[in-house]
Amino acid sequence: MGLLTALAGGAGGELGRQAWTGLGELVRRPFRRGGAVVPEGSAPEGSGEAELARLARDPGDAAAARALSVVLHRRAADDAEFEERLRRWDEAARRISLTGGDVHNSISGGTFSAPVIQGRDFTGTTFGTSSADG
Secondary structure (H helix, E strand, O other), X not given: OHHHHXXXXXXOHHHHHHXXXXXXXXXXXXXXXXXXXXXXXXXXOOOOHHHHHHHHHOOOOHHHHHHHHHHHHHHHHXXXXXXXXXXXXXXXXXXXXXXXXXXXXXXXXXXXXXXXXXXXXXXXXXXXXXXXXX
């Protein structure tokens, strides 16, 4: 539910927006049961469109997120293709950083006698000199 409310609230920047749009497209896909398309309006417990719209209107509404989650799980249980697409959507959406990605670095005053490195989320980086620099 936290992922749903975060994406509905605009977390994740452009990637989050794309994930939210993708969920909307998934929810609007025709409901299928056993390979056959179920007539519109006859999907059990609805398609999730109403719950998605409710959460989009009020991203902080935990009850709306819970309702959407329940409908998505019910629909996935009845529609194998939807279940697979929802699983792939969920895997992709969970890779989006939902925390603020803005970096604001500043240096003021003083004299620096070595390089200054600024950024965010450094991985696989070592600082110092290598033995070849000797």
